[in-house]
Structures are given as C-alpha cells and as structure tokens.
Amino acid sequence: MRHRKYPFIVGFLFVPVVLYTVLMVWPYIQTFGYSLTDWSGESQTMHFVGLKNYTTLFGDTVFREALLHNVLLLVFLPVITILLALFFAFMLNVGGRGTTGGVQGVRGSGFYRVVFFFPQVLSVAILAVLFEAVYRSDSGGLLNGILVKIGLENPQNPIEWLNDPGTVLWCLLAIVVWQGVGFYLVLFSAAMQSIPREVFEAALLDGAGRGQTFFRVTMPLLWDSVQTAWVYLAIAAMDFFALVSTLTPGTAYGGGPDYHSEVLSTYLMRNFLFYGKSGYACAMGVVILLITLVVSVFALRVTRRERIEF
Amino acid sequence: MGSTSEPNRLSRRGLIQRAAALGIVAVPAAGLLSGCASSGGGTKQENGTKTATNPFGVVETAPLDVVIFDGGFGDDYAKRFEAMYRTEHPKAKVSHTATQNITGLVQPRLNAGDPPDIIDDSGNQQIKLDVLEKAGQLTDLTPLLQAPSVDDPSKKVSDILMPGTVDLGTVNGKFVTLQYVYTVFGLWYSGKLFKQHGWSEPKTWDDFISLGAEIKKAGVAPFAHQGKYPYYIDVAIMDLAIKNGGTDFLTRIDKMDPTIWDEDPARNAIEAIYEIVQKDYLLPGTNGMTHIESQTAWNQYKAAFIPCGAWLENEQLKATPSDFEMTFMPMPSLSGDKMPFQAIRGGANEPYIVPRQAKNAAGGMEFMRLMLSKKGATAFAQAANSLTVVKDGVDPSVKLRPGTQSTVTALKAAGANVFNPTYVTDYSAFATDMDNASAELMANRMKPDQWLKTVKASAQKAAKGGS
Numbered sequence: 210m211r212h213r214k215y216p217f218i219v220g221f222l223f224v225p226v227v228l229y230t231v232l233m234v235w236p237y238i239q240t241f242g243y244s245l246t247d248w249s250g251e252s253q254t255m256h257f258v259g260l261k262n263y264t265t266l267f268g269d270t271v272f273r274e275a276l277l278h279n280v281l282l283l284v285f286l287p288v289i290t291i292l293l294a295l296f297f298a299f300m301l302n303v304g305g306r307g308t309t310g311g312v313q314g315v316r317g318s319g320f321y322r323v324v325f326f327f328p329q330v331l332s333v334a335i336l337a338v339l340f341e342a343v344y345r346s347d348s349g350g351l352l353n354g355i356l357v358k359i360g361l362e363n364p365q366n367p368i369e370w371l372n373d374p375g376t377v378l379w380c381l382l383a384i385v386v387w388q389g390v391g392f393y394l395v396l397f398s399a400a401m402q403s404i405p406r407e408v409f410e411a412a413l414l415d416g417a418g419r420g421q422t423f424f425r426v427t428m429p430l431l432w433d434s435v436q437t438a439w440v441y442l443a444i445a446a447m448d449f450f451a452l453v454s455t456l457t458p459g460t461a462y463g464g465g466p467d468y469h470s471e472v473l474s475t476y477l478m479r480n481f482l483f484y485g486k487s488g489y490a491c492a493m494g495v496v497i498l499l500i501t502l503v504v505s506v507f508a509l510r511v512t513r514r515e516r517i518e519f
Numbered sequence: 520m521g522s523t524s525e526p527n528r529l530s531r532r533g534l535i536q537r538a539a540a541l542g543i544v545a546v547p548a549a550g551l552l553s554g555c556a557s558s559g560g561g562t563k564q565e566n567g568t569k570t571a572t573n574p575f576g577v578v579e580t581a582p583l584d585v586v587i588f589d590g591g592f593g594d595d596y597a598k599r600f601e602a603m604y605r606t607e608h609p610k611a612k613v614s615h616t617a618t619q620n621i622t623g624l625v626q627p628r629l630n631a632g633d634p635p636d637i638i639d640d641s642g643n644q645q646i647k648l649d650v651l652e653k654a655g656q657l658t659d660l661t662p663l664l665q666a667p668s669v670d671d672p673s674k675k676v677s678d679i680l681m682p683g684t685v686d687l688g689t690v691n692g693k694f695v696t697l698q699y700v701y702t703v704f705g706l707w708y709s710g711k712l713f714k715q716h717g718w719s720e721p722k723t724w725d726d727f728i729s730l731g732a733e734i735k736k737a738g739v740a741p742f743a744h745q746g747k748y749p750y751y752i753d754v755a756i757m758d759l760a761i762k763n764g765g766t767d768f769l770t771r772i773d774k775m776d777p778t779i780w781d782e783d784p785a786r787n788a789i790e791a792i793y794e795i796v797q798k799d800y801l802l803p804g805t806n807g808m809t810h811i812e813s814q815t816a817w818n819q820y821k822a823a824f825i826p827c828g829a830w831l832e833n834e835q836l837k838a839t840p841s842d843f844e845m846t847f848m849p850m851p852s853l854s855g856d857k858m859p860f861q862a863i864r865g866g867a868n869e870p871y872i873v874p875r876q877a878k879n880a881a882g883g884m885e886f887m888r889l890m891l892s893k894k895g896a897t898a899f900a901q902a903a904n905s906l907t908v909v910k911d912g913v914d915p916s917v918k919l920r921p922g923t924q925s926t927v928t929a930l931k932a933a934g935a936n937v938f939n940p941t942y943v944t945d946y947s948a949f950a951t952d953m954d955n956a957s958a959e960l961m962a963n964r965m966k967p968d969q970w971l972k973t974v975k976a977s978a979q980k981a982a983k984g985g986s
Contacts, residue, residue: 251629251646252654346807369807372962458747458958460951467955482622484948485650
C-alpha cells in the first residue's frame with residue numbers, strides 16, 4: 210500500500226496549496242512587479258522604471274525615520290510586554306506565599322487574570338476612541354485631567370501627549386503594551402501550569418526565593434512560549450498602522466507631529482493612496498516584507514535553545 | 520481665480536467619521552501587499568437616442584450606480600436626487616451606496632474596469648483628481664455644460680453656474696469634475712458672545728491682536744484651531760498671504776514659484792499667525808485637538824475665533840447652542856494688503872465625477888444635470904445646510920441657518936474679490952509638508968524663519984516635478 214501514500218497526500222494538499230498560491234504568493238509577486246513601475250494606482254497604465262523606486266527609497270529621509278521608529282518599537286514592544294506578562298503570570302501562578310498547601314498564586318489571582326485579559330477583547334477601533342479620550346490634549350483628557358487635579362500640571366499649559374515629538378511614540382507603545390500583556394499573560398500562565406508542581410516545590414525546599422525560582426526554574430521552562438510571543442510581538446511592532454493613522458496628527462494616515470510617529474505602514478499608505486505613488490509604495494511594501502522576514506527568522510534563531518523534557 | 524482647490528478642504532470635513540472609520544482598517548503588512556494586486560478589464564457603454572429632454576441619450580432601462588461620500592453633508596440629499604432621477608427614468612434601477620471610504624470602495628472597481636456611474640469623490644479617502652485624470656479614468660463633462668438646463672431649456676447648464684465652477688472642475692485643461700458645493704473660508708465667532716462683551720469684528724490684524732488681549736482678560740481664549748489637522752491653519756496663513764500679496768502672489772503660488780517664500784506677503788502672514796502663538800492666545804491644548812474637539816470647545820465659548828469653511832455650521836449642528844449666532848468673517852487685513860478686507864477664499868468643492876469606463880456614463884451626466892436644477896439645489900440646501908454652484912439656486916422661501924446666512928452676506932460683500940488657490944490639489948506632497956511645518960509653528964517648536972525655509976525647500980522640490 211506504501212506506493213499509494215504520495216497521491217493521497219497530494220490529494221489533500223492540492224486545494225490549499227492552490228488557494229495559497231493564488232491568494233498569497235501571486236499578490237506578492239505582483240507587488241514586486243509593480244514596485245518596478247511608476248504605477249499611479251488608479252489605472253493599468255504604467256511604465257517600467259527598473260530599480261529607481263528602490264534607490265529613491267534609500268535616500269528618503271521620511272522612510273528612514275519611519276524605519277527607525279519601527280526598529281525602536283521592535284526593541285521595546287516585545288521586551289516590555291514579555292517582561293510584564295511573565296512577571297504577572299508568575300505572580301498569578303506561583304508567586305503566592307508558599308504555605309503548607311504547596312505552590313499557588315497571589316490571592317485573587319482568578320480575578321486578576323480576567324481583568325488583565327480584558328483589554329485584549331477590545332477592537333483596535335475602540336482602542337483608538339478610548340485612548341483619544343485618555344490622551345486628549347486639554348484638561349478634558351483623562352491623563353491631563355488627573356495631572357491637573359493633583360496639581361502637577363497647569364491647565365493653561367497642558368501636555369499635548371500625541372502632539373509632542375518626545376511623547377507620541379511612547380504613548381502609542383503604551384497602548385499596545387496595555388492591550389497585549391493580558392494575552393501573553395494567559396499564554397505564559399498556561400505554559401506555567403504545564404510545569405509540574407514538584408519542580409517548584411523542590412526549588413522551595415532547597416530554599417530558593419521568588420526571584421531565584423523565577424529566573425532559574427520558570428524562565429528556562431517557558432522558553433518555547435517566550436519565543437513564540439517574541440515573534441508575534443515583533444510582527445506587531447512592524448505594523449502599528451491603525452493606532453498611528455487614527456491617533457496621531459498629520460495629513461492622510463497621521464504620523465505627526467512632523468513625522469515623529471511615522472511608521473513604515475502609514476508612510477506606505479500615504480504614498481499608495483494619497484500621493485498617487487503606488488509603484489513607489491509597492492517598493493516600500495517589498496522592503497517591509499523583507500525586513501519582517503529577517504526579523505522573524507532572526508527572532509527564531511537567536512532564541513533557539515535546547516528543549517527541556519519533563 | 521485659480522482652478523480646482525477645494526476638495527481637499529472639504530475632505531477634512533469628513534474627519535468626524537474618519538477617526539472611527541480608519542480604526543477599523545487595521546491592515547497588517549501582508550494585507551497591504553496584497554492590496555496592490557489587480558486585474559484588468561473593460562466595459563461596453565450603451566447609448567440611447569438623444570432628445571431635448573434627454574440630452575445625453577440615457578437608455579431608459581440602464582441601471583444607475585451612485586456612490587456618495589457619507590461625510591459632513593450626510594447622504595440624505597443624494598436620496599432626493601435619486602428620487603428625481605427615478606421620476607424621470609422610472610424603468611431604471613438606481614442603486615445607492617454611501618461610504619466614508621471612497622478609495623477602498625472605488626479604486627478596486629476602477630482597476631477592474633467596472634466603476635460606478637457617478638461618484639461623490641470626497642472625504643479623507645478621496646481619490647486624488649489629478650491622479651485620476653492622469654490615469655485617463657474620467658469622462659469629459661463638456662457635454663454637460665452644453666446641455667440645456669432643467670429649469671429653463673433655453674439656457675445652457677454653463678449659464679446657470681456660479682463663476683469659477685468650470686475652472687474649478689478643470690484638471691489639466693479638461694473639465695472632468697463637477698464641484699457642486701459653494702463654500703467660503705474665513706474666521707468664525709459667536710454673535711452672542713461678542714454682543715455680551717461688547718466686542719466688534721476686527722477688520723485689521725492689529726485690531727485682531729488688541730481685541731485678543733481684551734478677550735483674554737474676559738477669561739476666554741482668543742483663538743482655537745483644529746490642531747490635529749494643520750490644514751485649517753494653513754488656509755488661514757495662506758489667505759493672509761494672498762490678501763497681502765494680491766493676485767500676483769496667488770498666480771505664483773499656484774505655479775509653484777519657490778521665490779514667493781522669500782518675499783514680504785509670505786513673511787507678513789506667517790509672522791502675523793506666529794503673534795497668536797507668542798502672545799499665548801491659543802486655547803490650551805488646541806494644537807493636539809481634532810476638528811470636532813476644538814470646534815466643540817469653541818461652541819462652548821471657550822475660544823472666541825476659529826478658522827473654518829462654511830461646512831462648520833452643518834458639522835457642529837448638534838454641539839451649537841440655539842442662541843449661539845454663528846457668524847462668519849473674512850480674514851482680517853494686514854497692513855499694505857493688496858486685496859480689501861471683504862476678500863475671501865471661496866469656491867466650489869465636493870467633486871462629483873463620472874468614470875470614463877462607467878457603463879451608464881450618460882445616466883451619470885443626467886444625474887448631474889438634475890443636481891443643477893433649482894429643485895436639486897434647494898433639496899441640497901435643506902438637507903445639507905449648504906449652498907451649491909447653481910446661481911440663485913435656493914428657493915427664497917427656504918430659511919437658512921444664521922451661519923449659512925452670514926456666508927451669503929459675506930459672499931455678496933466680497934463681489935469679485937473671491938480667490939481660490941489650487942496648489943493644495945495640484946501638489947499634495949507640498950501641501951503635506953506645509954501642514955507639518957505649520958503644526959510645528961503653532962506648537963512653538965518652529966519659528967517663522969524656519970517655517971519659510973522649510974516651505975521653500977518643499978516648493979523647490981515640488982517645482983522640480985515630484986509633486
């Protein structure tokens with residue numbers, strides 16, 4: 210019967226592979242094709258310009274600034290989110306007082322878990338509306354309102370959170386961290402619960418404190434989950450389109466003030482739809498794809514460790 | 520008077536819905552890439568016989584596909600137009616689509632060669648007209664101008680339009696868009712607040728600045744602007760400059776002559792605006808506010824003046840107290856102005872187009888002809904609180920709101936002194952650069968000198984061809 214195996218597999222794979230090729234691979238190839246033209250995006254008339262779009266791209270200061278912002282997000286988003294999520298997951302699962310009952314989470318951990326997860330169920334549209342109110346630039350905003358109430362800020366001179374080159378990107382980062390921590394907390398919690406209790410108990414008996422247990426026992430055993438989280442967050446950091454385009458000042462897809470919150474995806478969209486430079490935008494798309502691929506491969510390689518069986 | 524300028528201004532009006540609408544379009548990188556995919560295609564157009572009452576030869580049974588930008592004007596007015604079309608062509612199936620995302624809806628259909636028959640190409644997701652024209656996607660609307668008007672068949676449509684409408688609808692020398700709404704731009708204040716404090720409309724910039732001090736003393740911020748969208752303050756800056764430099768300045772900015780940024784009108788204007796910043800006349804936080812946030816604060820008497828176009832009244836309908844007495848005024852005069860105080864930026868906007876590949880292009884033009892009837896113009900004034908390019912189009916028995924009425928008065932006073940720069944639509948990248956520079960100036964992170972330098976550099980780039 211062995212010789213029948215391959216047609217059998219092919220039979221199953223044929224439809225998904227065709228779908229994947231038509232809906233995913235072919236558009237990528239088309240995009241690359243368009244990136245070599247001066248396509249305006251509004252008709253099928255275009256001219257071949259070779260690699261001109263790519264050479265222009267590397268001299269484009271706004272593109273470089275956008276890239277820098279994505280790199281900053283790429284560094285800070287995963288680190289902050291994962292550390293916070295790990296810390297909270299640890300506290301919720303094994304961080305409680307070691308009593309005679311064995312290893313457990315802090316009191317009320319079930320409640321906290323729901324609270325932390327809650328932001329995750331909000332859609333990006335709701336997030337944008339919510340944080341527009343939080344970061345509002347006068348004392349009507351939640352943050353400014355509180356600062357004014359406790360006397361840390363002059364209501365005549367409020368902080369314009371999203372219109373200040375020094376704060377805007379970090380304000381956006383805070384939103385994504387706030388929203389994301391809950392999800393990774395649940396991810397890490399699930400992983401922690403699959404670690405046998407005895408391991409923690411043994412560590413406790415050997416006199417390990419909370420910190421030592423965390424770094425010597427929990428972290429190494431969670432490495433697979435952290436790796437997954439890292440890749441997800443890295444991809445999220447390459448995007449940021451929705452928040453930048455809705456919350457930040459600037460014409461067509463935000464990115465302001467004066468490009469201080471510009472990211473690759475918003476700059477791409479502005480060129481694609483607003484400036485009528487779709488060919489150029491496609492070149493950008495190809496570059497973003499390459500960067501995302503490199504980042505993902507890098508994240509998977511660097512974090513590769515030996516699997517611990519238990 | 521230049522040509523096509525306003526769509527961009529009005530497009531900001533749709534920003535209320537923008538924030539929410541955009542949030543939904545959370546497009547991941549892969550989605551962006553596949554967005555570039557396309558397919559070719561072509562269509563056949565049907566044509567009926569042309570008669571006096573059917574000047575474009577509309578086929579009785581041909582369906583009409585209408586796409587309306589659902590922004591500050593809503594889409595109720597369009598339903599009234601559609602009803603008019605149905606009465607005229609009872610056998611035609613008229614489909615109505617209202618959207619805030621014109622590009623998302625229309626662009627794929629244009630690329631596929633299956634576009635709607637008439638489009639209100641407006642809003643933040645507007646497809647740029649210069650781009651569409653260059654791509655050969657627009658029907659030449661000259662037959663519309665030549666056609667007999669609905670109300671008086673002895674007059675051609677071109678005879679009943681406000682002056683400048685044809686210029687404004689002309690892109691690269693071709694009349695391809697009907698800019699339907701007539702709007703003026705300037706400063707707005709509350710008649711009630713001014714009467715209450717005994718303030719009067721400042722005619723010169725010096726008066727404006729000294730009145731500002733008085734207003735501040737009364738505990739009101741003299742000036743608010745729609746900081747998140749610097750386009751509004753740009754219009755104020757450019758109107759000051761154009762009134763100062765006169766027609767010569769206007770012609771040269773539209774030709775993207777970079778040397779104007781070295782000259783006095785530009786400097787006078789930007790220094791005047793910067794005075795507001797220096798004297799701390801701004802409503803606290805206004806630089807970071809959306810247009811709705813700042814306009815609503817203004818409606819709550821927190822600020823005295825705000826720059827905006829005539830759509831302001833309709834946009835703020837719900838937030839405006841009933842005794843607010845919204846009043847429009849032209850930008851105050853700088854010393855040495857070449858244009859009088861009454862001069863205002865005014866013109867047609869809200870571009871309607873018929874795609875070249877539309878299956879029922881004749882029906883699309885007939886729809887426009889109906890829009891340009893008195894019945895159409897009155898329906899629009901009632902449903903959208905705005906004037907149209909139809910001369911004396913509104914039935915006098917229709918009572919206008921105070922703000923709209925004040926724009927009618929201002930327009931009459933302005934006479935021939937109405938101007939309308941076109942650089943905003945012709946050079947979108949330049950306009951964006953100016954937006955950014957102005958936002959920096961208002962936040963006091965940039966001085967007038969740097970502003971002039973930045974804008975000039977961008978103008979030089981734009982003049983070289985990379986618009």
